[in-house]
Amino acid sequence: MTGSVTTTSTITCPRCGGCSTETMPTDACVFFYQCPHCQAMLQPRPGDCCVFCSYGDVRCPPKQTGDGAGCCEVPGHE
């Protein structure tokens, strides 16, 4: 299962419902994302590491590569 990481995700804005497909960085988290439709500044929901995990249809690359740990999750921290 190599090379199966999806690097694009369609974010659905929780405020206006607008969708936009964005490219995800494979080595970083995206904490802030501005909706191009309503200019709302989106932030990850509690427990999610990035806006793609919260609002996208594809989880971020670090989660997809799946060693269980998120790119910026603190192990053992609830």
Ligand SMILES: [Zn+2]
């Ligand atoms: Zn919006």
